[in-house]
Amino acid sequence: MSDQGLRASVELMRERGLGPEAIRVFEHYFHQLQAGALGTIPEDSIEPLGDIQALGEVHVSDEEARAALSKTAVIKLNGGLGTGMGMTGAKSALEVKDGLTFLDIIALQVLALRERWGVELPLVLMNSFRTSEESLAILEKYPDLPVEGLPLDFIQNAEPKLCPDSLMPVRWPRDPGLEWCPPGHGDIYVSLVTSGVLDALLEKGIRYAFLSNSDNLGATCDPDVAAWMVEHGLPYVAEVCTRTKSDRKGGHLAVRKADGRIVLRDTAMVAEGEERFFRDIKRHNTFNANNVWVDLEVLRERMTQKEGVLGLPIIVNRKNVDPADPSSPEVIQIESAMGTAIEVFEGSEAILVPRTRFRPVKTTNDLLVIRSDFFSLDESYHVVAAVEGPEPFVDLDSAYRFVSGFEKRFPKGVPSMRDCTSLRVIGDPVFGRNIRCVGDVLIDGYRRVLDDAVLGELPPGAVPPVSAPGEVRTVDEHLRAILSTLEPAPTQRTPLTEALGLVVARDVRAEINLPHFDNASMDGYAVRAESLAGAAEAPLRLRIVGEVAAGQQPPFSVGPGEAARIMTGAPIPEGADAVIAVEDTDGAASGEVECRTAVRAGRYVRPRGEDVTSGSVVVGAGSVVGARTLALLAACGHAEVEVHRRPHVVVISTGAELVAPGEPLGPGQIHDSNSSMLWAAAVGAGASAEVRGVVGDSEEELIAVLDEVAAAADVVITSGGVSMGAYDVVKGALSGEGIDFVKVAMQPGKPQGYGLLTGPGGRQVPLFALPGNPVSSFVSFEVFVRPALRRLMRLTPEKRRLRPATLISGVDSFGGRRQFGRAVVSRSAEGTLVAAPVAGQGSHFVADLSRANALFVVPEDVTELVAGEVVDVLLLDPEA
Ligand SMILES: Nc1nc2c(c(=O)[nH]1)N[C@H]1C(S)=C(S)[C@@H](COP(=O)(O)OP(=O)(O)OC[C@H]3O[C@@H](n4cnc5c(N)ncnc54)[C@H](O)[C@@H]3O)O[C@H]1N2
Numbered sequence: 001m002s003d004q005g006l007r008a009s010v011e012l013m014r015e016r017g018l019g020p021e022a023i024r025v026f027e028h029y030f031h032q033l034q035a036g037a038l039g040t041i042p043e044d045s046i047e048p049l050g051d052i053q054a055l056g057e058v059h060v061s062d063e064e065a066r067a068a069l070s071k072t073a074v075i076k077l078n079g080g081l082g083t084g085m086g087m088t089g090a091k092s093a094l095e096v097k098d099g100l101t102f103l104d105i106i107a108l109q110v111l112a113l114r115e116r117w118g119v120e121l122p123l124v125l126m127n128s129f130r131t132s133e134e135s136l137a138i139l140e141k142y143p144d145l146p147v148e149g150l151p152l153d154f155i156q157n158a159e160p161k162l163c164p165d166s167l168m169p170v171r172w173p174r175d176p177g178l179e180w181c182p183p184g185h186g187d188i189y190v191s192l193v194t195s196g197v198l199d200a201l202l203e204k205g206i207r208y209a210f211l212s213n214s215d216n217l218g219a220t221c222d223p224d225v226a227a228w229m230v231e232h233g234l235p236y237v238a239e240v241c242t243r244t245k246s247d248r249k250g251g252h253l254a255v256r257k258a259d260g261r262i263v264l265r266d267t268a269m270v271a272e273g274e275e276r277f278f279r280d281i282k283r284h285n286t287f288n289a290n291n292v293w294v295d296l297e298v299l300r301e302r303m304t305q306k307e308g309v310l311g312l313p314i315i316v317n318r319k320n321v322d323p324a325d326p327s328s329p330e331v332i333q334i335e336s337a338m339g340t341a342i343e344v345f346e347g348s349e350a351i352l353v354p355r356t357r358f359r360p361v362k363t364t365n366d367l368l369v370i371r372s373d374f375f376s377l378d379e380s381y382h383v384v385a386a387v388e389g390p391e392p393f394v395d396l397d398s399a400y401r402f403v404s405g406f407e408k409r410f411p412k413g414v415p416s417m418r419d420c421t422s423l424r425v426i427g428d429p430v431f432g433r434n435i436r437c438v439g440d441v442l443i444d445g446y447r448r449v450l451d452d453a454v455l456g457e458l459p460p461g462a463v464p465p466v467s468a469p470g471e472v473r474t475v476d477e478h479l480r481a482i483l484s485t486l487e488p489a490p491t492q493r494t495p496l497t498e499a500l501g502l503v504v505a506r507d508v509r510a511e512i513n514l515p516h517f518d519n520a521s522m523d524g525y526a527v528r529a530e531s532l533a534g535a536a537e538a539p540l541r542l543r544i545v546g547e548v549a550a551g552q553q554p555p556f557s558v559g560p561g562e563a564a565r566i567m568t569g570a571p572i573p574e575g576a577d578a579v580i581a582v583e584d585t586d587g588a589a590s591g592e593v594e595c596r597t598a599v600r601a602g603r604y605v606r607p608r609g610e611d612v613t614s615g616s617v618v619v620g621a622g623s624v625v626g627a628r629t630l631a632l633l634a635a636c637g638h639a640e641v642e643v644h645r646r647p648h649v650v651v652i653s654t655g656a657e658l659v660a661p662g663e664p665l666g667p668g669q670i671h672d673s674n675s676s677m678l679w680a681a682a683v684g685a686g687a688s689a690e691v692r693g694v695v696g697d698s699e700e701e702l703i704a705v706l707d708e709v710a711a712a713a714d715v716v717i718t719s720g721g722v723s724m725g726a727y728d729v730v731k732g733a734l735s736g737e738g739i740d741f742v743k744v745a746m747q748p749g750k751p752q753g754y755g756l757l758t759g760p761g762g763r764q765v766p767l768f769a770l771p772g773n774p775v776s777s778f779v780s781f782e783v784f785v786r787p788a789l790r791r792l793m794r795l796t797p798e799k800r801r802l803r804p805a806t807l808i809s810g811v812d813s814f815g816g817r818r819q820f821g822r823a824v825v826s827r828s829a830e831g832t833l834v835a836a837p838v839a840g841q842g843s844h845f846v847a848d849l850s851r852a853n854a855l856f857v858v859p860e861d862v863t864e865l866v867a868g869e870v871v872d873v874l875l876l877d878p879e880a
């Protein structure tokens with residue numbers, strides 16, 4: 001790697017008009033990147049943060065508060081585009097509450113604070129070039145907002161995205177705007193200098209700045225924190241909140257052993273293999289709320305000293321040049337995080353604040369809760385909960401993920417959530433006006449929810465119309481919930497022999513004719529048909545002018561009275577229009593050949609384009625690649641075909657009792673049979689699969705393994721650890737990680753977990769947590785995982801066909817659960833199917849499972865079937 005990449009980048013930055021500080025900072029990080037810096041913070045270099053000041057215990061007089069606020073400015077990070085919610089403009093322009101956008105609320109919060117405390121309290125946005133105009137237009141509504149001598153915003157710097165190998169600036173002519181990225185929010189310190197805002201603030205006597213994200217409505221400029229900072233003469237204060245299981249992925253503060261300074265370790269800064277320490281919420285028990293207070297004088301001094309290079313830890317972010325297109329080339333974005341500046345200042349402190357100061361709106365689930373009556377805006381435009389207790393948990397289906405889909409489905413406002421503990425929506429119903437959610441609500445499969453509906457509240461003894469979380473789901477509800485999260489896998493050009501069983505993503509056209517040229521279908525002699533007129537009555541002799549074998553191009557032509565010896569597949573020579581088979585001649589190799597029959601023109605000639613004409617569609621989108629398709633594609637000369645990518649499944653078994661087959665059994669131990677079984681079932685369904693092995697009963701170990709596999713797996717299947725036992729590790733580790741644990745009204749397979757695991761770079765990986773009993777695991781695979789894999793591969797039908805079969809013996813079943821029994825199904829003499837249930841129907845009978853070739857289905861409302869009754873069966877093996 002040479003400095004060529006750096007020179008080219010700097011050149012581009014100059015052309016774009018970026019200032020010397022921005023370029024110096026880029027150079028600084030570029031050299032670090034070249035030197036292989038990863039910006040990681042190893043666990044053994046830090047100690048947990050330890051005891052810190054809690055905001056609740058800070059006592060500040062009104063005078064101190066006013067004094068502190070009078071020297072403070074509010075700066076909002078406002079470059080976010082809300083791409084995660086399908087937005088393309090400024091995220092803060094989204095209407096979030098009572099018809100107000102984030103920016104309206106921010107402006108009103110600031111104006112209210114000014115009035116309450118009689119202070120100037122400037123508000124400044126750090127925009128990107130894409131958010132500035134739209135944001136300032138919203139703030140125009142507030143003529144009193146601007147403060148003399150200060151702009152309402154400044155624009156953050158930009159830098160080129162780099163090619164990972166050459167470190168050259170990436171070129172993306174399709175959309176050159178995507179060749180640039182902001183250098184992370186750590187750039188705020190540089191941009192404050194380059195924009196002149198830092199000097200302007202200090203000139204006005206503003207000494208402190210409160211920095212926070214504009215999508216965090218809890219981040220109000222709290223006078224108590226300001227006063228505490230002033231009282232203790234602190235250069236820098238970071239707000240942290242107590243960490244819960246659902247904050248395992250948020251960055252945390254820690255103390256660096258080497259110099260005792262506080263450092264921030266964000267997700268991207270975790271050393272390989274150390275995820276489990278990072279996620280250990282007992283060890284690192286607070287997270288960084290990204291609300292930061294800085295002494296601007298100290299900042300200026302430091303920036304001057306360091307010529308604008310604050311030296312924040314580098315973050316090497318790997319993305320695709322077009323973030324919306326995962327198949328676009330990978331790039332490196334050099335970034336830094338605002339909060340890491342904590343390590344730069346001697347004497348920085350952290351303060352523990354209530355979670356109400358961390359209320360970001362990252363998803364439309366968050367948006368629903370904020371918009372609802374669970375929260376209201378008080379007279380200072382602070383977001384306050386209208387009722388006590390935890391916020392409702394909301395999980396909307398994928399149709400609501402983008403703001404556009406969300407607005408369309410709540411055209412008359414969001415439901416009342418004051419009395420709601422959870423709301424899950426499966427499917428994509430449109431909600432009417434004035435709807436109330438009470439308790440736990442699950443909406444599944446509705447087309448619309450009517451005006452004035454009360455959801456979840458039922459008179460005593462009534463049967464719920466839909467099941468609520470924690471209660472029992474039907475098999476169909478659970479499958480629908482799973483499938484609603486899945487879309488066909490991205491397409492990929494794939495070599496022929498790797499495409500077997502995959503679905504063709506776009507029509508394939510022939511670029512040549514088949515046959516490619518007129519050729520012989522018999523060994524014999526190429527002739528002009530007219531030369532042999534009359535040969536049937538008396539043999540005729542033709543002069544042999546040459547010979548042509550398959551693979552040759554004849555350099556001669558065949559005239560009247562002439563013949564050329566020809567082999568099957570060889571091109572017909574010019575002049576000839578038919579072939580006489582060698583059997584109808586004397587077989588001479590040279591001189592003259594005696595022909596004993598006449599031939600019509602075209603006889604034994606396979607004309608060019610007879611099979612396939614160039615330009616025609618030979619394999620249509622949607623067809624499944626099999627041996628015959630491969631023959632055709634290969635014949636047409638295609639080495640690759642564009643198909644939906646084969647999903648890669650990783651299988652993990654859990655349980656301390658498990659040992660691998662081949663290992664001796666200790667007391668209480670059993671062999672792991674689910675790993676091999678689920679691996680084979682996945683491969684049988686068309687996926688590629690790998691066995692990751694056994695994880696014992698440690699949550700930390702499981703999380704570490706999942707962190708690792710989430711980087712490459714397309715689907716993860718775990719078995720075991722999902723029921724009610726004391727060591728149910730999967731349920732323990734993954735509840736609150738996006739995985740839902742439910743009971744499904746089926747037997748076997750009642751306890752089930754499913755959800756999307758978040759991997760590196762926000763990759764969403766479907767995870768199935770199947771029950772441990774071997775038969776339960778197998779049946780769960782058949783009923784839930786196989787259809788899901790088929791959806792990813794775009795194979796149809798997703799579910800196995802049900803066929804009628806006559807039971808040859810009776811069976812009992814639980815009422816209220818759909819039973820999937822195991823049976824041997826065969827054909828009767830009349831050709832109908834008969835099903836013989838295997839003897840062992842318990843969830844642990846592996847031998848009877850292996851004997852069976854079908855599952856039979858006993859519906860939920862049936863408790864007994866007698867011999868001779870007809871049941872639906874799913875045949876597990878293809879019929880010959
Ligand atoms: N009190 C309750 N207990 C159980 C309930 C319940 O509702 N309340 N549900 C039962 C049902 S139904 C099932 S199914 C199982 C599911 O159990 P887990 O998923 O938690 O699985 P484990 O407890 O880890 O194991 C169950 C069983 O399967 C054996 N096993 C586990 N993994 C493997 C493997 N890889 N290869 C072979 N065998 C395996 C394990 O040794 C246990 O015997 O819970 C019931 N309990």
Ligand code: MOO
Pocket residue numbers: 746747748749750751771773776843
């Ligand atoms: O429902 Mo469990 O799955 O009986 O074995």
